[in-house]
């Protein structure tokens with residue numbers, strides 16, 4: 222896999238559109254632009270240009286549009302970059318791109334422009350991830366979280382936590398150093414207050430991390446219940462479209478059907494499933510098996526009717542009881558749960574609100590999709606546990622203080638690892654800076 226060379230690619234989505242942008246990055250970018258546009262690209266000026274096939278024997282006109290130039294390092298990738306703004310659709314962008322290849326550029330790999338930006342120090346890894354998250358964002362709230370990553374807000378928050386923990390650890394070490402056997406006046410309450418404040422900041426940072434994951438990956442919300450409970454009707458009502466088949470025959474839905482929707486800014490994958498019962502035939506049996514599999518993976522289960530959900534739902538899933546077909550209540554005993562009718566639309570907003578509350582709670586302290594395989598999360602969890610430990614050992618005696626100091630050290634070490642900071646060196650710097658000049 223080569224990282225060298227001048228790369229070119231369509232920067233806009235393919236398809237019918239007014240404008241398409243072909244982006245070229247690398248040493249040959251300006252020369253390529255000059256060959257195709259027959260004029261020198263101008264940094265800081267937008268040129269109107271005609272684009273021609275680079276073949277001297279056949280200088281066919283390909284398109285007309287705008288030519289933009291960015292000189293290294295003042296570009297997205299940090300290299301020389303030119304952009305051909307041509308007409309959209311299937312033909313013009315392809316022909317301009319082919320012209321770039323004919324001039325020696327190669328097709329960029331997925332993410333290669335951003336990879337170059339990273340390698341040239343234009344973006345840190347977090348910002349590169351932010352770019353990806355922003356492109357993939359399905360809701361405004363997800364985009365806002367991605368933008369926070371783009372400008373390094375997460376990293377700054379982590380840094381602030383580390384600095385706070387480091388200051389506390391330094392104080393503890395210092396107190397242990399100078400006072401063998403006795404703690405300075407007012408030290409214990411001050412330390413406890415500082416520990417509590419730090420723990421609160423940690424919890425907040427952790428909530429943001431969980432929310433970020435939920436916004437990026439979406440929440441899996443599964444409609445579950447016995448046949449004829451009204452699952453498919455509720456799916457259609459929530460989507461505002463007749464997406465799935467509904468009928469009075471129990472066992473109508475056999476497959477699981479997924480649709481995307483947005484609830485309170487969270488992207489949601491809503492899945493309708495086969496009714497849970499002892500299946501009448503092999504096909505329905507497979508449908509029920511799939512339903513149970515989805516319930517087992519769900520972040521939130523919308524449980525309609527009477528069924529034995531907790532047995533199949535995973536421990537961390539949130540189960541929201543739904544009292545469906547509430548318009549028929551006259552001839553039924555009242556059931557627990559959010560009252561909703563797919564026929565009259567009654568209670569749909571209540572259900573959306575209840576679901577939004579579940580998603581908020583999930584962001585707060587639930588397990589999110591992808592949990593556990595991200596360094597940030599485990600580091601946070603270790604740090605939070607260490608802090609709680611430090612708080613629990615309210616340092617009344619010097620021995621407690623030694624333990625609290627140990628917990629703080631672990632907080633600093635895990636956070637420092639995330640940031641690439643070296644705790645022991647920072648601690649020494651901090652300690653020595655407390656000494657007077659000349660000592």
Ligand SMILES: Nc1nc2c(ncn2[C@@H]2O[C@H](COP(=O)(O)OP(=O)(O)OP(=O)(O)O)[C@@H](O)[C@H]2O)c(=O)[nH]1
Pocket residue numbers: 447448449450451452453454455466467468469470471472473474475494495496497545546547548549561562563564565
């Ligand atoms: N009155 C009334 N009838 C409803 C409501 N929701 C669903 N029904 C009816 O109940 C029957 C079953 O609805 P479905 O949505 O197909 O139920 P389901 O849970 O998907 O059923 P399966 O796919 O067989 O598991 C249909 O005849 C619907 O018209 C409702 O809110 N009010």
Ligand SMILES: [Mg+2]
Pocket residue numbers: 452453454466467473474493494496
């Ligand atoms: Mg159904």
